[in-house]
Amino acid sequence: MTDLLLLPGDGIGPEVTRQARRVAEVVAPDLAIEERLFGGCSYDEHGLPLTEETLAAAKAAKAVLMGAVGGQKWAGAPRDKRPEAGLLNLRAGMEVFANLRPALCFEALADASSLKRELVQGLDFMIVRELTGGIYFGSPRFIEELPEGGKRAVDTQVYTTAEIERVARVAFELARGRRNKVHSAEKSNVMDSGLLWREVVTDLHKREYADVELEHILADNAAMQIVKNPKQFDVMVTDNLFGDILSDAAAQLTGSLGMLPSAALGAPGKPGLYEPIHGSAPDIAGQNLANPLAAILSLEMALRWSLDRAEAADKVYAAVVRALEGGARTRDLGGALTTEQMGEAVLAAL
Amino acid sequence: MTDLLLLPGDGIGPEVTRQARRVAEVVAPDLAIEERLFGGCSYDEHGLPLTEETLAAAKAAKAVLMGAVGGQKWAGAPRDKRPEAGLLNLRAGMEVFANLRPALCFEALADASSLKRELVQGLDFMIVRELTGGIYFGSPRFIEELPEGGKRAVDTQVYTTAEIERVARVAFELARGRRNKVHSAEKSNVMDSGLLWREVVTDLHKREYADVELEHILADNAAMQIVKNPKQFDVMVTDNLFGDILSDAAAQLTGSLGMLPSAALGAPGKPGLYEPIHGSAPDIAGQNLANPLAAILSLEMALRWSLDRAEAADKVYAAVVRALEGGARTRDLGGALTTEQMGEAVLAAL
Ligand SMILES: CC(C)[C@H](C(=O)O)[C@@H](O)C(=O)O
Ligand SMILES: CC(C)[C@H](C(=O)O)[C@@H](O)C(=O)O
Numbered sequence: 169m170t171d172l173l174l175l176p177g178d179g180i181g182p183e184v185t186r187q188a189r190r191v192a193e194v195v196a197p198d199l200a201i202e203e204r205l206f207g208g209c210s211y212d213e214h215g216l217p218l219t220e221e222t223l224a225a226a227k228a229a230k231a232v233l234m235g236a237v238g239g240q241k242w243a244g245a246p247r248d249k250r251p252e253a254g255l256l257n258l259r260a261g262m263e264v265f266a267n268l269r270p271a272l273c274f275e276a277l278a279d280a281s282s283l284k285r286e287l288v289q290g291l292d293f294m295i296v297r298e299l300t301g302g303i304y305f306g307s308p309r310f311i312e313e314l315p316e317g318g319k320r321a322v323d324t325q326v327y328t329t330a331e332i333e334r335v336a337r338v339a340f341e342l343a344r345g346r347r348n349k350v351h352s353a354e355k356s357n358v359m360d361s362g363l364l365w366r367e368v369v370t371d372l373h374k375r376e377y378a379d380v381e382l383e384h385i386l387a388d389n390a391a392m393q394i395v396k397n398p399k400q401f402d403v404m405v406t407d408n409l410f411g412d413i414l415s416d417a418a419a420q421l422t423g424s425l426g427m428l429p430s431a432a433l434g435a436p437g438k439p440g441l442y443e444p445i446h447g448s449a450p451d452i453a454g455q456n457l458a459n460p461l462a463a464i465l466s467l468e469m470a471l472r473w474s475l476d477r478a479e480a481a482d483k484v485y486a487a488v489v490r491a492l493e494g495g496a497r498t499r500d501l502g503g504a505l506t507t508e509q510m511g512e513a514v515l516a517a518l
Numbered sequence: 519m520t521d522l523l524l525l526p527g528d529g530i531g532p533e534v535t536r537q538a539r540r541v542a543e544v545v546a547p548d549l550a551i552e553e554r555l556f557g558g559c560s561y562d563e564h565g566l567p568l569t570e571e572t573l574a575a576a577k578a579a580k581a582v583l584m585g586a587v588g589g590q591k592w593a594g595a596p597r598d599k600r601p602e603a604g605l606l607n608l609r610a611g612m613e614v615f616a617n618l619r620p621a622l623c624f625e626a627l628a629d630a631s632s633l634k635r636e637l638v639q640g641l642d643f644m645i646v647r648e649l650t651g652g653i654y655f656g657s658p659r660f661i662e663e664l665p666e667g668g669k670r671a672v673d674t675q676v677y678t679t680a681e682i683e684r685v686a687r688v689a690f691e692l693a694r695g696r697r698n699k700v701h702s703a704e705k706s707n708v709m710d711s712g713l714l715w716r717e718v719v720t721d722l723h724k725r726e727y728a729d730v731e732l733e734h735i736l737a738d739n740a741a742m743q744i745v746k747n748p749k750q751f752d753v754m755v756t757d758n759l760f761g762d763i764l765s766d767a768a769a770q771l772t773g774s775l776g777m778l779p780s781a782a783l784g785a786p787g788k789p790g791l792y793e794p795i796h797g798s799a800p801d802i803a804g805q806n807l808a809n810p811l812a813a814i815l816s817l818e819m820a821l822r823w824s825l826d827r828a829e830a831a832d833k834v835y836a837a838v839v840r841a842l843e844g845g846a847r848t849r850d851l852g853g854a855l856t857t858e859q860m861g862e863a864v865l866a867a868l
Contacts, residue, residue, distance in 0.1 A: 252707045318679030321714035329668030357602045364671035391767040420742040
């Protein structure tokens with residue numbers, strides 16, 4: 169049985185995942201690790217970004233660590249066979265409905281942020297994004313020709329009580345282990361799904377999490393507040409589309425984007441899907457330039473959340489911090505280390 | 519016939535609009551100005567946030583200048599009678615489909631931004647947000663009870679070729695008078711409406727605006743880039759929901775939020791709707807503390823775009839800059855001037 173399934177994917181995915189694998193082999197040498205094609209490279213080989221076999225392997229593993237998918241090369245592929253479609257199918261197939269996206273500012277990098285240092289120093293903010301519902305998956309969705317000429321495109325945002333409740337629960341549970349505060353972001357002033365979102369979160373809070381501080385915030389105001397004063401936040405829970413946008417803005421703010429991991433979790437006991445927040449970066453792919461720390465920290469999350477290896481996770485985290493403090497920097501951090509050298513800096517610090 | 523219809527609205531709306539009116543009476547004393555209730559105060563008086571008479575007056579005027587609407591007081595009003603519903607009805611009724619939201623950094627305020635000074639100094643970036651379509655107005659939209667318990671909420675995003683084309687045209691025209699660059703933001707990798715959006719913008723560009731530089735950008739990446747390096751942008755065109763969020767983030771970045779105006783424009787010759795980007799700020803309403811510059815600059819836009827008074831607009835703009843350079847600051851800008859005193863500082867600089 170596979171403990172950890174690696175899906176290196178496209179672009180810089182394989183390079184950064186390789187370093188994460190090296191780290192895994194040192195801190196948890198007994199893990200059964202398997203690798204499979206996923207994304208554009210799977211499309212090239214099998215005609216599909218996600219084959220049935222790979223999805224089955226992902227569901228059977230304890231954790232899945234993905235590199236990155238996509239690139240200009242597949243822009244012409246049929247829409248439902250693009251790397252991105254494979255990613256959506258993987259999320260849906262694994263039922264990983266809660267996407268944890270930390271916006272964390274590493275002390276050694278506080279000056280790399282576009283925000284003033286005092287606004288990001290010590291920032292530790294977690295966005296919990298709903299990942300298997302909303303406008304990403306709702307139907308109907310189509311483009312039709314209009315009789316009078318031109319076209320009409322439709323997408324549908326759908327949320328049920330159960331979908332909102334399970335992701336809100338993850339946010340409340342997380343907050344209890346942190347600073348005990350949840351912001352729930354939606355557009356309840358405009359959207360019916362926002363109205364239901366607010367109602368369900370309010371009810372769940374009252375019923376089971378009254379000890380956690382809850383604040384409702386409109387998504388546009390959330391975008392403002394993230395830019396103005398991100399340290400006011402502890403945990404923010406929001407829908408798939410708002411989460412996509414808000415978590416990218418928050419991650420960018422930290423100045424540590426090349427270093428941020430993410431976890432997508434499903435029901436307890438089901439495998440989690442871990443991936444760096446950065447994309448496939450085709451412009452630097454294959455050049456040994458990418459920062460592998462986000463992949464290594466994604467491994468760290470996998471060890472902690474899905475593989476029951478908290479001690480190994482602690483070691484990895486400490487080694488990353490030590491490597492950074494020792495001055496290890498890839499190009500994105502203003503340094504000159506290669507992907508491999510950064511991996512070695514972490515291994516040396518272990 | 520009314521030239522300028524004032525809708526002071528709720529919260530700080532009346533205070534800031536009063537100062538804009540004083541400025542208007544000096545730079546364009548012959549304008550026929552009328553005032554009407556709108557928003558929460560109209561609901562209190564007439565049971566509706568936007569009466570038929572007021573909508574008719576708005577459509578008959580040359581320009582409408584709004585203060586702000588909404589506040590906790592009306593949170594319990596029926597949904598379709600809340601101040602926000604009045605605002606959506608006003609936008610739809612006036613058919614103002616193109617919302618121009620500048621993110622402008624005033625030199626005197628460059629240090630007030632949460633971003634590092636060098637990233638915002640000289641920033642002049644315009645977001646053109648589609649304002650009368652998309653998920654704000656699409657149907658079906660409803661919340662239903664599910665037979666198995668719980669509820670299900672649905673919102674619908676709809677865009678037609680014609681809706682996309684007319685707002686993209688505004689963006690291209692604007693860019694020609696600026697730095698000649700348009701970014702078009704959507705989620706064409708996930709949404710069918712995003713796919714149509716990209717197709718229509720691409721076609722229009724090829725047909726009529728090939729001289730303007732066009733770049734497509736995914737909305738999540740747009741959020742990142744706005745935070746990372748806003749000065750890369752000249753004009754960004756996007757849909758109603760993305761525009762709501764991205765323009766708020768961009769405006770906040772400037773450090774000049776209390777100063778930013780906006781314009782919503784319809785077909786040529788139709789009246790425009792002008793409003794400060796800030797909200798009704800109930801916490802400081804009635805205290806003579808609010809910054810009236812956003813309202814005064816909204817008047818400036820109205821003079822320029824709808825009232826054919828470019829010269830008067832130039833005077834207003836210059837007076838605002840002069841007042842700021844002379845050190846005039848309301849509380850939000852770190853100063854101690856009252857709303858009225860700031861209005862007087864602008865009048866004195868005229
Ligand atoms: C690649 C794309 C489909 C994806 C998304 O929109 O979810 C990405 O932006 C992300 O956030 O993981
Ligand atoms: C008040 C609300 C309905 C409105 C919107 O979402 O459009 C506001 O946020 C805005 O941007 O003008």
